Amino acid sequence: MPDKVIEKPKVSPATKVKPKVERPKLWKVILLNDDFTPREFVVEVLKAVFRMNRERAYAVMMTAHKKGACVIAVYTRDVADTKAKEATELGKENGYPLYFTTEPEE
Numbered sequence: 001m002p003d004k005v006i007e008k009p010k011v012s013p014a015t016k017v018k019p020k021v022e023r024p025k026l027w028k029v030i031l032l033n034d035d036f037t038p039r040e041f042v043v044e045v046l047k048a049v050f051r052m053n054r055e056r057a058y059a060v061m062m063t064a065h066k067k068g069a070c071v072i073a074v075y076t077r078d079v080a081d082t083k084a085k086e087a088t089e090l091g092k093e094n095g096y097p098l099y100f101t102t103e104p105e106e
Contacts, residue, residue: 026105027080029072031064031087037096039065045098046072049087074105 029050031042039061046057050072064070075083084100091098 024076026074027077027102028074028105029080029084029087030101030103031060031070031072032099032101033064033068034097034099037091037098041091041094041096042098045087045090049083049090072100077102 031046042061042064043054043057046052046060047054050057052060060070060072073083074080080102084102087100088098
């Protein structure tokens with residue numbers, strides 16, 4: 001009796017599953033106005049930490065001065081926190097109550 005030929009089931013290659021990479025949540029860095037930090041110092045901090053040119057830094061500073069606060073930039077959380085802390089520390093080191101905070105972008 002001839003040997004039976006057993007056919008193997010056809011197996012299709014596994015489909016590649018691409019993991020969905022979610023974009024990181026963004027956070028706003030906010031400059032809060034105070035009545036003690038000199039305007040020129042705020043402009044210099046904005047230029048140094050946030051790499052703004054003088055005109056942009058002055059406009060941001062004046063917006064915070066008039067409205068009480070101004071969103072400066074939007075970054076991933078770790079970058080936003082680092083920049084806010086760095087800018088706030090520059091104020092402290094120079095004896096000013098300059099303060100930057102962060103909050104989630106909506």
